[in-house]
Amino acid sequence: MIFARVASEVIDPAEVLARVGSDRDGATLLFLGVVRDHADDRPVSGMRYDAYEEMAGEVLSKIAAEAAERLGTDRVAVVHRFGELAIGEVSVAIAVSSPHREEAYEASRYVIEQLKERLPVWKKEHYVDGVSEWVEGNVPPGTASGAEPAAVGTGGDA
Amino acid sequence: MSVPVHTLFFAAYRDRLGLSELTVELAQGATVADLVAELRGRGSPFDILPEQPAVAVNRTYAMLDEPLGAGDEVAFIPPVAGG
Numbered sequence: 001m002i003f004a005r006v007a008s009e010v011i012d013p014a015e016v017l018a019r020v021g022s023d024r025d026g027a028t029l030l031f032l033g034v035v036r037d038h039a040d041d042r043p044v045s046g047m048r049y050d051a052y053e054e055m056a057g058e059v060l061s062k063i064a065a066e067a068a069e070r071l072g073t074d075r076v077a078v079v080h081r082f083g084e085l086a087i088g089e090v091s092v093a094i095a096v097s098s099p100h101r102e103e104a105y106e107a108s109r110y111v112i113e114q115l116k117e118r119l120p121v122w123k124k125e126h127y128v129d130g131v132s133e134w135v136e137g138n139v140p141p142g143t144a145s146g147a148e149p150a151a152v153g154t155g156g157d158a
Numbered sequence: 159m160s161v162p163v164h165t166l167f168f169a170a171y172r173d174r175l176g177l178s179e180l181t182v183e184l185a186q187g188a189t190v191a192d193l194v195a196e197l198r199g200r201g202s203p204f205d206i207l208p209e210q211p212a213v214a215v216n217r218t219y220a221m222l223d224e225p226l227g228a229g230d231e232v233a234f235i236p237p238v239a240g241g
Contacts (some may be wrong), residue, residue, distance in 0.1 A: 031171070033241050038190050042180050049240075050168055050169050050172075052166070052168055052214070052217075052233055052235070053218035054217060054234065055214055055218075056240075058217055082239060091241065092240070092241055112241060115240045115241060116238075116239070116240055116241045117238070118219075118238065118240055119238055119240040120168070120169045120214065120233070120234065120235055121238060121239065121240035122168060122169035122170070122236060122238060122240075123239050123240075124169070134169055134170045134236070134239070135239045136172075136237065136239070137236065137237030137238045137239030138237055138238055138239070139212050139238075140212055140235060140238055141219070141236050142219040142220070142221070143211075143212035143213060143219050143220070143221065144209065144211060144213070144221055144222045145212055145214060146211040146219075147214055
């Protein structure tokens, strides 16, 4: 089952992992994005994630479905968090499983790279020196200042 | 007859404008470009919006020539930074 969710609740990696895997799968991967304590050389004390919640849920579902198409299975689960996060907290969890490792690595990578390009989510770094700044981001494809939408998935120009 | 559209501002745009949403009345047949021109024409603080912003209309990314109808939701999308 493909699962995608954008929510403010704390992410439980085990719960995301439990959504994938089957007797047919020899490879299961869990990727966690975690808030780190620095940006380049600047110490960071925490991070605020904002989301266009309704749209982000839809976009994340689309990305998960595209990843599943590449994976050749329907075992894709991804959860992205928003709100105030402390150092070490999980901002995104991606679990995939497939019969062989190659497709699993590819699908997991696809989800994280695509959500960085397209998911309407923003992050503001809180620095230890007391300043907070929005992190420089990507202009989504299909918008005025973005690139043309890329052909995605293995099914052609969907 | 004017067409009301519901605009949303996120992240840096929301911070700099000091508001998260606004209903704007546009002329019949207006596009996203007309909405951008109407807002930027108000001057400060709306002139912080780019001339060619990324937007989503009804939760789908859209170009500036996208036509708008009554009740449409137009979100101004600063460069995104998930993950």
